[in-house]
Amino acid sequence: MQNPSIPQLHAAAEQALNRGDMRTLHQCCRQILQLEPAHSDAWFLISIAAAAAGQVNKALEMIERALATAPRNAEYLSQKARYCAQLNLYAKAIQAADAAMAESPERALILDTLGVVYAKFDEHEKAVIPLRRAVALTPDNAQFQFNLASAEQFLGNQQAARTAYEKAISLQPGFSRARWALSELEKNDTQTATSGELEKLLAQHGLAAEDQLYLSHALARDLERAGDYTQSFRYLAQAKTRYREKIGYDFSQDAELFEAIKSAFPGDSPISESASASLGENCLFILGMPRSGTTLVERILASHSQIETLGELHEIPLAIKHHSQSRSAQTLDLEVIAGALAADAESIGRDYVARCGERGKTATRLIDKLPMNFLYLGFILRSLPKAKIVVLDRNPLDVCLSNYRQLFSFNFRYYHYHYSLADTARYICAYKDLMAHWNSLFGDRIYTLNYEKLTENPEQEARALMQYLALPWEAECLEFYRSGAAVSTASSVQVRQPIYRSAVERWRKYEKELQPAAEIFAEAGLI
Numbered sequence: 001m002q003n004p005s006i007p008q009l010h011a012a013a014e015q016a017l018n019r020g021d022m023r024t025l026h027q028c029c030r031q032i033l034q035l036e037p038a039h040s041d042a043w044f045l046i047s048i049a050a051a052a053a054g055q056v057n058k059a060l061e062m063i064e065r066a067l068a069t070a071p072r073n074a075e076y077l078s079q080k081a082r083y084c085a086q087l088n089l090y091a092k093a094i095q096a097a098d099a100a101m102a103e104s105p106e107r108a109l110i111l112d113t114l115g116v117v118y119a120k121f122d123e124h125e126k127a128v129i130p131l132r133r134a135v136a137l138t139p140d141n142a143q144f145q146f147n148l149a150s151a152e153q154f155l156g157n158q159q160a161a162r163t164a165y166e167k168a169i170s171l172q173p174g175f176s177r178a179r180w181a182l183s184e185l186e187k188n189d190t191q192t193a194t195s196g197e198l199e200k201l202l203a204q205h206g207l208a209a210e211d212q213l214y215l216s217h218a219l220a221r222d223l224e225r226a227g228d229y230t231q232s233f234r235y236l237a238q239a240k241t242r243y244r245e246k247i248g249y250d251f252s253q254d255a256e257l258f259e260a261i262k263s264a265f266p267g268d269s270p271i272s273e274s275a276s277a278s279l280g281e282n283c284l285f286i287l288g289m290p291r292s293g294t295t296l297v298e299r300i301l302a303s304h305s306q307i308e309t310l311g312e313l314h315e316i317p318l319a320i321k322h323h324s325q326s327r328s329a330q331t332l333d334l335e336v337i338a339g340a341l342a343a344d345a346e347s348i349g350r351d352y353v354a355r356c357g358e359r360g361k362t363a364t365r366l367i368d369k370l371p372m373n374f375l376y377l378g379f380i381l382r383s384l385p386k387a388k389i390v391v392l393d394r395n396p397l398d399v400c401l402s403n404y405r406q407l408f409s410f411n412f413r414y415y416h417y418h419y420s421l422a423d424t425a426r427y428i429c430a431y432k433d434l435m436a437h438w439n440s441l442f443g444d445r446i447y448t449l450n451y452e453k454l455t456e457n458p459e460q461e462a463r464a465l466m467q468y469l470a471l472p473w474e475a476e477c478l479e480f481y482r483s484g485a486a487v488s489t490a491s492s493v494q495v496r497q498p499i500y501r502s503a504v505e506r507w508r509k510y511e512k513e514l515q516p517a518a519e520i521f522a523e524a525g526l527i
Contacts (some may be wrong), residue, residue, distance in 0.1 A: 006032055006039070013045050022049045040066040044076050047083070056086045074105035081117045081405040088318055090121055091358040101130065108138035112147060119151050122311040127151045127467065135164070142172035144179070153185055156322075161185055174201060176214035180407065183218035195222045202235075209246045210410060211319055212239045224509075233513040236404065239420070244419035251423045254416075257375075258430045260334050264341055265378040279349045280384025283356070284469070287373040288392030289431055290401035290415070293406050293451035297390060297478035298369045306364035306471055313368045315355040316376050323348045330413070332375060340379055349383035359381045365469060372414045377438045381445060388469055391435065394451035396526045397507035400424050400517045425517035429524040452504055 004012070029046035031037050047062035060083040066076045077100035084093035097117045105111055115131035118124070131148040138144055149164035165182040168175055179198065198219040204210065210449035216239035223232035284307070285292050303308040317331050324339030340348070356366060366387065373380065380387060403424050408415035419429035439446055447468045454461040458478055466473050506515055521527040 004031070006035055009035075013042070017045060022052045025049045038069050040068075040070040040073070040076070044073075044079065047079065051086075052084060056083050059083050060087065072099075072103055074100045074103040075107070075110055077103070078110045078117075080106070082113055082406065085120045087118045088314060090355070093117055094121065094123065097126075105130075106133075106137065108134040108141065108144060111137070112141075112144050115151065116147055119147070119154075122154075124151050124154045128155065139167075140171055142168040142175055142178070145171065146175070146178050149178070149181065153181075156183065170416045173197075174211075175206075176201065176211040176218075180214035180218045183221040186221075195219060195226075198222065209239075209243045213243055213407060215239075216403075220375070220405065229509050230513065233510060240404075240419040244416075244423075247416060247419075249416040249419065251417065251420075251426050254427060255430060256334075257332065258434055260337050261375060262434060264337050265437070265441060267437065267440055276346055276349075277385055279346065279353065280387035282303065282364060282366050283353070283384050283387040284367045284390070285373055285387060285504045286367055286390045286392070287371050287377070287381060289374075289394070289399050289403070289428060290371045290408070291406055292371070292392040292394040292399050293449075293454065294369055294371050294392050295448060296451075296454070297392060297465075298367055300458075300477050301365075301367060301390075301469075303477045303480040304466070304471060304474050305476075307367060307469075308361045308363040308365075309367040309369060310356060310359050310361065312370045313356070314370065315352055316370065316373055316380060317354065318370065319348050319351040320376060320379055321353065345379075345383040348379065352384065359379070364471070374435065374438075375414075377446075378441070381442055387397070389446045390465065391446055391448045391467075392451055393448050395505070395507070396425075396428050396432070396502065396521050397514060397518060398505065400428055400521075401507045401510055401514060402503075403428075421514070421517055422520065425520040429520065432524070432526060436506065455504060 009028045009032045013025050013032070015232075016022070016024035016028060024047060026049040029042040029049070032042040032100045033046070036042070043062050043066035047066065050056075050062055051059035060080065063080045063083060064077055067073065067080065070076060077096050079311060081096035081100060094117075097114050100110065100114055105114075111130035111134035114133065115127045115129075118127035128148070128151045131144070131151055134144045135141075135148050137158070138432045139411045145164045145168035149161045149168065149175075152158075153161035162182065162185060164450060165178050165185065167298070168178040169182065172178070179194070179201075179336050183194075198215050201207075202215050202219065207215075208412040216235040220232040220236050221233070223229075275491060284301070286298050286301070288294055298309055301307050320340045321331050321336055323343040324336045326333075326336045326339045326344070331338065374391070377389065381389070405501065406420050417423045439448075447465065449461065449465060463473050466477075518527065
């Protein structure tokens with residue numbers, strides 16, 4: 001029997017791709033490359049198979065082989081940008097995406113891919129351009145509508161975001177994530193018209209745990225607006241309990257991590273910087289429990305003429321993981337901690353500064369606002385002696401409620417605690433204990449800002465913060481809500497308005513439901 005020709009193998013590869021049959025795709029591409037080692041499309045297709053198998057570094061190598069003979073192919077460039085984004089290679093991802101956009105692609109899937117890459121790195125001004133074009137070319141694709149809506153929301157274009165979310169839902173009524181995102185966008189509105197639809201969707205047989213979470217959070221918002229706090233909490237508890245059981249989370253996993261961090265930096269062994277004394281002089285970390293006011297403070301500070309924000313970077317966790325030389329699948333665990341302690345602190349600091357430098361911003365202070373950097377504070381101050389640290393402090397009951405009411409990324413292990421009210425309370429207790437430990441070690445190198453005081457006396461607290469940062473006061477800092485800058489956190493809606501106090505003591509609306517958490521806080525001496 002005659003061996004198949006390259007066109008026949010290529011057609012078979014395309015069919016396998018459409019079926020999602022990655023094994024056949026890989027086999028067909030290998031046969032093509034045996035016949036023609038420089039066949040660019042075979043390298044492109046086999047890279048997709050490698051990425052699907054979780055071999056993203058290998059996929060990147062293969063797409064580079066495709067680009068060697070077709071350097072201006074927008075589809076290849078978009079795929080390279082996607083792989084680089086998955087590997088958190090900011091500069092390479094943006095460079096590839098920019099090169100792809102320079103070729104003026106007119107395929108919706110390519111444009112959507114590029115928009116998603118830009119959005120991953122908070123480049124939302126760039127993201128909306130290909131995303132709008134993708135939707136214009138293929139208006140009936142619900143996912144494209146959703147991706148555009150997210151970018152419009154982060155840019156503060158609320159009506160455009162609402163229109164795109166509603167279009168996604170009209171195209172795909174069961175699109176639970178879009179229904180949740182729309183409820184987040186409308187969290188300050190008074191309408192409750194979607195409750196009946198959400199209840200019907202929740203009653204579907206065989207509903208995935210993730211979809212139940214999205215829909216339950218959306219319904220809980222509606223019920224809260226209607227004043228039915230007990231029922232709102234009940235829907236959250238049902239969905240979160242189910243998902244917690246699915247992932248097998250137990251708070252002991254985080255308790256062990258907190259203890260390991262404290263043990264790595266013992267109180268009887270004062271930390272001396274191991275890095276160059278000037279390292280980190282433009283670094284400004286805003287951290288604390290999620291939903292404690294970190295985004296509000298970021299917007300206040302970023303409105304200063306000498307401060308720019310880099311957003312919620314993952315560069316500290318990534319730099320520490322890299323230098324730990326750990327092969328662990330986790331970003332942070334006992335093995336990573338031990339390896340990072342043994343690593344050269346200055347190398348970690350210089351790596352972090354270089355990663356931030358790729359963003360191209362050169363202000364006197366550059367904000368890194370990843371709340372969970374509180375886990376890495378010992379490493380940060382060891383590697384970046386000149387870094388400024390601003391920690392948010394807020395009523396633990398409000399923090400607990402706000403974390404529990406929020407739906408964080410499914411894929412981010414740091415947030416697994418928030419699928420249980422009791423676990424959330426325990427996590428906050430562990431956080432408070434760790435922050436007390438850091439304060440005992442580092443003292444005045446950490447500036448603690450109280451959320452309630454900030455909302456009560458914004459100018460007084462903001463001026464004091466500027467003194468800590470050794471920067472002159474600018475009245476524009478309290479007009480942050482006028483800024484058109486993108487905000488890609490859970491607070492993207494709230495920070496488009498002036499400072500308000502309605503979130504202070506919100507826990508009282510749920511006083512009965514929060515009783516188990518209150519007991520945990522009382523036992524820990526937090527309330």
